[in-house]
Amino acid sequence: MNILFVGDIFGSAGRRIVREHVGHVRAAHNVELTIINAENAAGGFGLTPPLAEEIFDLGADVLTTGNHVWDKKELIDYLRAAPAASRERGRRVLRPANFQPGTPGYGLYEGTTASGVDYAVIQLQGRVFMTPIDDPFRTADALLAGIKAKVIVVDFHGEATSEKVAMGWYLDGRVTAVLGTHTHVPTADERILHNGTAFQTDVGMSGPYDSIIGVETDLVLHKFLTAMPGKFEPAKGNPKMCGAVVTCDPATGRASAIQRIMLGE
């Protein structure tokens, strides 16, 4: 069974390059489960319900987000409108599971593929160089205790490579894949860990690579050079779709291969 995970869609350039490639990648790899991180899809900041619908229309089964999940207020109602037990699209948009209790939305989705394979997607967020939130390691333990599916994919949205590598080893043998998001720079360390978990520290963003992690280069450089505030605008140049294709045994959830992908225009 092949799983496609697409890294953080950034702005209109990111949406366009994903629209261009996601269909043929899904077909070429006979992908059964497609997970897309969409936290920067709306102009680089957050996700709106219409854009979530647009990305679902491309064939995504589950969308993940991250620290920018609340940037567009209308997403809160979209998440709240979907009942916990439903399979509605709003229920299939995740925010990190280790946000404080009572936060809108969910960090876990359990579903079934078209061929009848049960799966779970968990999103967690790191705490190193990020807003202090609940412990992602203990949150993972608590969620895994209640999941019956063998195929389990974790999007770990984190800043520090050390924390993401730590999560990979912590969950090795307990989930199918731990895939990092948030830094927007793909790492070349994709591998299968000792007990059968596919891992990559960061799959990279799907967005404009002639930029500073998605934002217009001049605007970010100005901030670094002057330390003055300024408005950030999403860049457009050199878009690439980044992600990973994970191959696993649907009966055990054990991964056998992970392939990094980066596709330009």
Ligand SMILES: [Fe+2]
């Ligand atoms: Fe992020």
